[in-house]
Structure formats: structure tokens, C-alpha cells
């Protein structure tokens with residue numbers, strides 16, 4: 284993509300603008316005449332969602348296994364909603380980098396969390412939008428009439444990723460397993476070479492191109508002429524807003540995590556770090572070395588964490604005496620070229636989902652958009668503000684339009700809160716729900732990019748009963 288063709292350069296307002304005064308509840312919403320029609324005949328609602336604190340990988344969660352984090356999210360959800368486990372019909376759970384011992388981690392976590400044996404669970408993977416996929420799979424199951432009550436969520440555990448023997452070593456070990464006589468074993472041993480011991484480390488990279496996400500983000504930022512300074516400013520904005528939300532007690536989606544065999548209770552995300560811009564400016568490029576602009580501070584960091592949410596028909600919620608937070612109104616998935624458009628999912632998904640729902644950019648009160656990298660966010664904003672990009676890449680007559688940044692990721696985002704890949708979708712959805720209540724909004728838009736050049740867009744509407752946080 285030519286880098287000099289985007290004329291509309293977005294000047295980001297990086298001033299912090301988290302509103303100070305909050306009154307709850309304010310607006311009286313009505314179910315009688317919804318602006319966005321229910322397409323499922325079920326009025327599917329999002330009752331609530333929770334997450335463990337998100338921690339930098341290699342910190343307090345490091346000795347655990349991922350299903351333990353997922354278990355805590357599931358327990359926390361059932362406790363917060365006060366819904367008996369028996370009421371849940373099905374669990375859809377996401378993970379990206381799979382722990383081989385718990386490959387259907389949804390099931391293992393459900394058993395560990397005390398769900399009855401009779402509640403089926405399956406695990407989904409769609410990179411960074413895996414728990415969005417969990418939610419929308421749940422919507423599909425409810426819409427199809429298969430079930431009424433679904434738990435969705437996701438977990439990622441970067442503190443202990445599976446490191447494999449080399450292919451040659453694996454082949455040797457598998458053949459050794461089959462060797463019958465000591466002579467066969469000796470013969471095999473003689474084929475061993477020291478380089479067989481080189482391990483295979485998992486990379487946060489595209490399989491089809493071999494390029495890491497960070498490298499791709501750096502190329503994207505360069506294509507859209509996003510400067511290093513703009514990226515650093517955006518990163519400071521994200522951390523500042525997350526810090527403010529944490530200090531004000533807005534991050535009520537967190538359920539405290541007592542570490543097993545310890546009295547230590549983790550209550551907060553630990554990656555929020557507000558630094559002076561000149562400190563960020565001194566950091567070296569993390570991926571495209573030495574001249575790249577993506578650094579450790581303007582990237583999301585490797586994170587451990589889990590999330591879970593409860594969705595059901597509105598009728599079931601009423602029967603159970605619950606006060607749902609959202610209507611799950613519409614969603615779409617998009618896919619683009621995984622090389623040059625790897626991280627542009629929000630640009631593609633936003634107009635599609637808005638049009639499906641009959642809404643426009645200006646109707647959205649709360650934007651929650653996954654921040655993989657500051658450069659990726661700013662490139663998406665520039666793409667959304669470009670007629671040229673819309674016409675040449677999106678087959679659209681005119682640009683998507685630029686969201687009101689005063690409504691954008693006001694409690695920080697994945698850059699600051701953290702990004703445990705498969706858990707992020709639920710975190711975005713709960714923050715949208717809680718912000719809609721605090722900010723007295725009606726519609727929220729959730730968007731994210733994912734490996735493979737894919738993306739998601741979701742439209743949610745605040746439920747009239749949503750008052751609690």
C-alpha cells in the first residue's frame with residue numbers, strides 16, 4: 284500500500300477526557316420500540332461478564348495452569364450473577380495458544396469450577412477474537428433453539444507456552460517408541476545429531492507469512508504514516524485512562540484471584556504503567572530493528588488472564604429474576620489479506636456491522652476497540668477517515684467515518700489493561716456494558732483485529748434493566 288496516498292491525517296486528541304461526574308441510572312430505555320430490531324426472535328441478552336485481573340506474563344500467575352485461571356473466571360461469573368450452575372445449558376470457551384494437556388480447556392475449566400458433568404463445553408479458537416467467537420457461537424446456539432443459557436469466555440496463558448522438541452527430535456522419539464529390539468534402538472540412536480536439541484518456540488506470528496504481529500504492525504504504521512510520537516502519545520493515553528479507571532474503581536469486571544496454596548489475593552491488573560512521553564521516546568524498536576517505530580511501550584504486552592460471561596434469552600433472564608446489561612444486537616466477522624491488512628479488522632468490520640444494524644458511526648455512544656498496538660489503532664483510524672482507502676480497498680463509495688474519540692476506549696484498552704488473546708473479547712464487551720451505564724449511552728460498538736487478517740464487529744444495546752455495575 285503506497286504510504287503517501289492518505290490525505291486525511293487524523294490528529295488524535297491525546298488529552299485525557301474520562302468524565303468525572305457519573306449519575307446512575309439516567310436514561311429510561313424502552314423495550315417496546317427498539318431502534319435495532321431483534322433478528323433472532325429471542326432478544327438475546329448479555330447478563331454480565333467478569334475476568335480475572337490481567338497480569339504481565341511471568342508474574343504472579345506463572346506457576347499456574349491455564350485452566351485454573353479459566354476456572355476462577357467461571358466461578359466468579361456464577362457468584363456475581365448468582366445463577367446456579369445447573370441452569371447453564373452449554374459453555375463455549377476460547378483459547379489461542381493451547382496447553383496440550385487441556386486441549387478442550389472449556390470442559391476442563393467447567394469441571395474444575397464445579398459445573399455438573401451434564402453441561403457440555405467446547406473450545407473455540409479465532410486468535411485474538413476467540414471469546415467474541417465464544418459469545419457469537421452462543422448467540423447462534425440460542426437463536427437455533429438448541430439452548431437458552433450459555434456461558435462464553437476465554438483464557439490465555441503466556442507464562443508457560445508449549446515449547447516443542449524439533450521436528451527431527453520428535454520423529455526420532457516416535458520411532459524410538461516403536462523400536463522393538465535393543466539393536467533397533469541403538470541404530471536409531473546413531474542417527475541423533477546435536478542440532479536435534481534445538482527447541483521450537485511458539486511465535487506470535489502469522490503462519491502464512493511467518494511475520495510477527497509486531498513486525499506487521501510496524502509496517503502498517505509506516506504505510507499509514509503514523510509517527511513514533513503519535514504511537515507513544517496514544518500509548519500514554521491508553522495507560523492514563525486505564526489508571527484513572529482503576530483508581531476510580533470502574534474496573535468492576537475484575538473478580539479477585541486468590542493464588543492456590545497462598546494467602547495472596549490478586550485484585551488488580553498489573554500492566555498499567557503511566558510513563559512520561561520522553562521515557563517512551565527513548566525505547567528501542569521491538570520488532571523492525573533498528574529503525575522501526577513499534578516498541579514495548581506502544582505494544583500490547585504478553586498477558587495471562589481469563590474471562591467469562593453469561594448470555595441467555597431475555598425471557599429466561601426474566602424467569603431467573605436477572606437484570607441483564609445488554610442486548611446482543613448484531614455481529615459480523617471480516618477477513619482480509621493477512622499480510623498488508625492483517626490488523627485492519629476494525630476498519631472493515633465497523634461499517635459492515637453498523638449497516639447490518641441500521642446505525643451510523645454517530646449513533647455509537649461507546650466504542651471499545653482492541654488495541655493490539657498503538658500504530659495499529661492509529662492506522663485503523665486513518666483508514667476509517669480515508670475516502671481513498673474506502674474506494675480502493677473496501678469497495679465503498681466513501682469513508683467509514685471517524686469515531687468520536689471522546690467515546691473511544693475511555694477506560695484504557697489492551698495496550699494498558701493487557702491482552703490475554705482469547706480473553707479480550709469478553710473484556711471489551713463488559714467494558715462496553717459498564718460504560719454504557721456510567722456514561723448513559725444506548726449503543727456500543729466492539730471491534731477487534733485478529734491473526735489471519737480477520738476481525739469482528741459487534742453492536743450491543745444497553746438493556747433497560749442495566750443499572751448495576
Ligand SMILES: CC(=O)SCCNC(=O)CCNC(=O)[C@H](O)C(C)(C)COP(=O)(O)OP(=O)(O)OC[C@H]1O[C@@H](n2cnc3c(N)ncnc32)[C@H](O)[C@@H]1OP(=O)(O)O
Nearest residue numbers: 411487496556558569579580582583584585655732733734
Ligand atoms: C490481533 C492482535 O492482538 S496481535 C497482537 C498480539 N500481541 C503481541 O504481538 C504482543 C506484542 N508484545 C510483545 O511481544 C512484547 O510485549 C514485546 C516484544 C513488545 C516487549 O517484550 P519485552 O522486551 O519482554 O518487554 P519488557 O517488559 O522487557 O520491556 C522492554 C523495555 O521497555 C520498557 N517499557 C515497557 N513498557 C513501558 C512503558 N509503558 N513505559 C516505559 N517503559 C516501558 C521496559 O521497562 C523495558 O525497559 P528496560 O529494557 O530498560 O528494562
